[in-house]
Amino acid sequence: MSADARHPAEDSPSQQLPQERLDPVQLWTHAVGATLLISAAPYFILFLIPVESNTSQHQALLKLLLSFASGGLLGDAFLHLIPHALVPHSHHAEGSHTHSHPQVPGHGHSHQGPEHEQMMSVGIWVLAGIVAFLVVEKFVRHVKGGHGHGHSHNGQSHAPKAKSSSGEEDEGPRVEGLRERKAGRSGVPDMAVQRKRGQEREPGTLESTMRVSGYLNLAADLAHNFTDGLAIGASFLAGTGVGAVTTLTVLLHEVPHEVGDFAILVQSGCSKRKAMRLQLVTALGALAGTACSLLAEGIGEAATAWILPFTAGGFIYVGTVSVIPELLRDTAPLQSLLQVLGLVAGVAMMVLIAHYE
Structure with missing residues (x-):
């Protein structure tokens, strides 16, 4: 790790203490146990959400949760994933979540050199994530014959009423x-x-189309959990204390994120039970990331080059294309105000978490 490369004379007495290195069995037990804890804790919170399905009686609360989900997705992309991709050592090196910026000689806004190339690379991967999710949704709609717009209010189509032979509405x-x-x-x-x-x-066009956004969000969440697993594995390689701090940070980050994912899945047509089962599947991504980090030290730093910004692009696509349009449909002024406040609350939650990472 980079911290170990510094000369001992340059460190304070507290920094000269060697990090406690766990034996392989303890290392895997602690890292995998922390990953399972992060995956399971938000799952139990979902039991407390009184939303069973995408029905008219649950629409008000569901759309409020969707607002929170949209704010969380966009906040996660712009305040967590993209900044960590721009400063790769801040997320995985030594398992810490500090936001130290690289020391660049001269003016900080250079248009040349490796820093500018890295920023360009991150931007390209963010755009690649958006385009990839668009291509996937287009492909799924084409395969399933979804030629309609695919949006509804309370699960009902807005198609005009059929006319009888006399010209009157059926x-x-x-x-x-x-x-x-x-x-x-x-x-x-x-x-x-x-x-x-x-x-x-x-199977109608509406049902096929509505389910695409849910599965796209699952794919983005799977990639996001993979990067969290990389961070957890790298942190326990650095020491038990660093691993515990990273586990707590990721846990606080995952709770609001999983609540938002649950709302998106229910809005996509899943029942509460099915949405919770699907979210457990995404825990496999975190376990895979932890295993990769423990088996190959330093893989996390390489992954930030494209996985983090690509996932950010996916979150931006789901939040703006799939979630926000649902919030623009036939709502009363008070409900609209609550939805805007819910979106702001989702962003504020990510700001708070990013500030204390």
């Missing part, structure tokens, strides 16, 4: 209910009712 559910009652009295099922039910059972 009664829709009222006529269908009369047909069902008539069929029940006669014992003979109405063919129109059967055709209607058959259409409802077919």
Whole structure:
């Protein structure tokens, strides 16, 4: 590690103390245990959220959580992932989360040299993440035949009502209910009712499209958890104390993030139980990152070159393209104000966490 490369005479007496190096069994036990703790703790908090599914009775609270999720995603991208990608040693080296900036001789706003190339590289990878998520969503929509806009309010389509042969609007559910009652009295099922039910059972364009944003967010969260696992593994390689501090920092960061991910999955069409199961899957990314960091020291520094900014691009795409448009649909002034405050709260949470990292 870079701290060990300094001459002992330059360090204070407290800094001359050697870091406690764990034996391999203890190292893996502590690192993997910390990763499992970070993955499990937010999961139990989700039980307290009174949202079961994307239904009309839960829309007000769900959209408030979506506002918080959007603020958290954007705050995470601009205040956590991109800054750590610009200063790679701050996230993984020695397992610390300091924000020390490299000492650049001369003016700090140079347009030449490796620093400018690094910033350009980070910007390119952020844009690559946005474009990649766009391509994936376009591809999934094309494969599943999603040619519509794919957005709805309370899970219902805004398609115009069908016209009858006389030019009047079809009664829709009222006529269908009369047909069902008539069929029940006669014992003979109405063919129109059967055709209607058959259409409802077919996977529609709306359902296929709405689920894409949830899976895109899962992919971004999986990559994000991988980088967190890299940080945890590197921190325990540096020492038990550094590992404990890093674990606490990542845990505080993950709690609001997982709440936001849960809201996005429910809005995408998942039930509460399914959303919680899918979020457990993303814990595999953290375990993989921890294992890679322990098996190959220094891999975390190499990963920050592209994984962090690429994930930031994914978060920006999900937050702006998939989440914010849902907040622009038919809401009362008071609800709109609460949603804006929820978004600001999500950003403020990330500002607070980034400040104390």
